[in-house]
Amino acid sequence: FLEKMDVKVLEAFDFLIDFDKKKDARGEWVQNVRNSGELYVYHPLAVLRTLVEEFNFDPKDPRFTDLFVASILHDTFEDEFEGKGKNFWKENGRVLPEINRRFNPRVVDMIEGMTKDKKYIMDGKEKRGVVDDEKTFNNVMRLALVNPGILQIRLADRLHNWRTIEGMKPAKKAESVR
Numbered sequence: 001f002l003e004k005m006d007v008k009v010l011e012a013f014d015f016l017i018d019f020d021k022k023k024d025a026r027g028e029w030v031q032n033v034r035n036s037g038e039l040y041v042y043h044p045l046a047v048l049r050t051l052v053e054e055f056n057f058d059p060k061d062p063r064f065t066d067l068f069v070a071s072i073l074h075d076t077f078e079d080e081f082e083g084k085g086k087n088f089w090k091e092n093g094r095v096l097p098e099i100n101r102r103f104n105p106r107v108v109d110m111i112e113g114m115t116k117d118k119k120y121i122m123d124g125k126e127k128r129g130v131v132d133d134e135k136t137f138n139n140v141m142r143l144a145l146v147n148p149g150i151l152q153i154r155l156a157d158r159l160h161n162w163r164t165i166e167g168m169k170p171a172k173k174a175e176s177v178r
Helices: 007-019 042-054 062-073 076-081 086-092 095-102 105-114 133-146 149-163 170-177
Strands: 021-023 029-031 119-122 125-128
Touching: 007 021, 007 042, 007 062, 007 076, 007 095, 042 062, 042 149, 062 105, 062 149, 076 095, 076 105, 095 105, 105 133, 105 149, 133 149, 149 170
Parallel strands: none
Antiparallel strands: 021 029, 119 125
16 A cells, blocks of 8 residues: 555655654563554554545645645654653654654644644643643634645544544543544
8 A cells, every 4th residue: 555655655654653662661662552452553554545545535646745644644743742752752852843854844734733732821831631622623624724635634534533433442432522
């Protein structure tokens, strides 16, 4: 499947594999695993596959390269705040500037456009909180007007999450259903 893709999409997948590594108890590098038992990197691949096979985007059309790269990297910004990627990023800095450097600002714009609003300010300090559904929805819709790819990736993402909902923890399942 990936052989049909532009080299930038393959670079994004390599980037994701490096980002998603962690050290196990023996100090060996391993990939993070979802509750369902599948590797986390399968989710972005499923989103990409949905765009190509179900939404009928042409994998050879260069106009869609940024869309495909963003679909592969769509969870990295949120995952960075969840503590993933910390081993890889200890040396390389923050994820969005690195994506901007390696790919381009359009990819970063799409990733930011899909990001759930989990931060808020209280007493002058940044805190983390529950996803604000209204802000997230407004963010996605506002940015989707400029770049419809944001909405298409978001729909493919939701579709895969629903297809794999049985493997989610109850709290995550409830969030997804909401």
